[in-house]
Amino acid sequence: MTDINNLDFNLLVTLDTLLAERNVTHAAKRLNLSQPAISTRLTRLRELLGDPLLLPAQRGMIPTERALELQEPLHAALEGVRQVIAAGSPFDPAKVQATIAIAASDYVQYSILIPLAQALRTEAPGIIIAWRTIDTSLLDTQMAGGAVSFALTTPETAPDSLRMRKLYTENYVAIARADHPDIQGTLDLDTFCALDHVIISPQGGGFHGPADDALAVLGRERHIAISAPGFLVVPEIIARSNMIALVPSRVAQGRPGRVQILKPPLPVTGFDMALVWHDRTTTHPLYRWLRDRIAKIVAEAATNRAPAH
Known part of the structure; x- marks a missing residue:
């Protein structure tokens, strides 16, 4: 014994x-x-x-x-x-010492991680963020074991056993470099189909997305020149070429002067983003505070977003 x-x-x-x-x-x-x-x-x-x-x-x-x-x-x-x-203890985020593991895609890094990290440096400097690439097939086990504290993903990909809070609905916008020779302020369907596109394929090597389904309904198609594994590199590619891309609107924001943000010339289905966590952390003051802080950051960002032209 x-x-x-x-x-x-x-x-x-x-x-x-x-x-x-x-x-x-x-x-x-x-x-x-x-x-x-x-x-x-x-x-x-x-x-x-x-x-x-x-x-x-x-x-x-x-x-x-x-x-x-x-x-x-x-x-x-x-x-x-x-x-x-x-x-039994009063909660003060400024005094907390903790490591919080968050699993999400690179897209969420730009739209949520950056403003969250900035807020925590001021409000809770003792919190360390461990950012992890999301694998929804492992989330249940990772969260039950404490390896992941929160996940940010689409509701339909989250395991049913986990708790969820919808944060926002994301829409797609088109982006082109600021001095594109064929695009200045608006984007029509013929130009959209004629230009080379960059597409995002998280698993790598994919050449089909929501826009292709929408084009097929119209009897049209586009030419994919590059399939990129993540969202964050795409605006940089666009800013240095004559290619265009459809990206979530939050990825396109914050790049003044480098790319034009344009309304797509056809309707493209967006997606919802949700905050996911395990039931074991639901009542914990730190995790409850972080859930509310993330939701507030998202709400504040929504009021400051510039619309597509």
């Missing part, structure tokens, strides 16, 4: 984090500790629990069966302790 008198809270938090991250480097960053400190704690845990717990692998670490048995009840117990303490 393990003598629980020798188990301190910091060791348990370290084990919980290691089981979520399965990587000493990532765990050290989340806990704001050095890698040697994490390794020392893991050694103590192995001695106290009589099990290797995590074994070295080619990438990260592999938990033993004993570690897997401990993961869920340990995490639930620690969350219970955190909620009890938080419920």
Whole structure:
């Protein structure tokens, strides 16, 4: 039997984090500790629990069966302790020390992460943001284990087991470089179809999007010259070429003088964006404050957006 008198809270938090991250480097960053400190704690845990717990692998670490048995009840117990303490303490974001992992696409980095990071530097400087590329197939497990705190994704791609708050509806706009020889202020359908396009394909290599469905209804088509894996590089490509692109309106904002923001010459279906989280963080003061702060940032940004011409 393990003598629980020798188990301190910091060791348990370290084990919980290691089981979520399965990587000493990532765990050290989340806990704001050095890698040697994490390794020392893991050694103590192995001695106290009589099990290797995590074994070295080619990438990260592999938990033993004993570690897997401990993961869920340990995490639930620690969350219970955190909620009890938080419920009895006044919440002051300026005094919080925490690492918050947010999973989203690069598009959301531009539209939400930048203003959120700016707000946190002033209002909650002790909060560190760990930005992660989203994989919706892993979200449920990542959030249950604490590896991801929030996700920003479309409602239809979010796992049904997670909680959700719709933030906004996004629309597409067309962009062209500011001194484009064929476009000045407006974009007609013939020009739209005649020019080369850049398209976004998150999985890479895709050459079909919502605009192509809309064009097919009209018996028209466009020419795709580049399929890019992310949104953020596209305005830079457009600003340096005679190609055009359809991008979410929030990606096009904030680039005065570099690109024209134009109304598409045909209706293109947009999408909703939602904030997603696990039920275990619903009542926690920090997470509740962050959800409200993100929603406020989105609302403030919406009032400052310039319309397409």
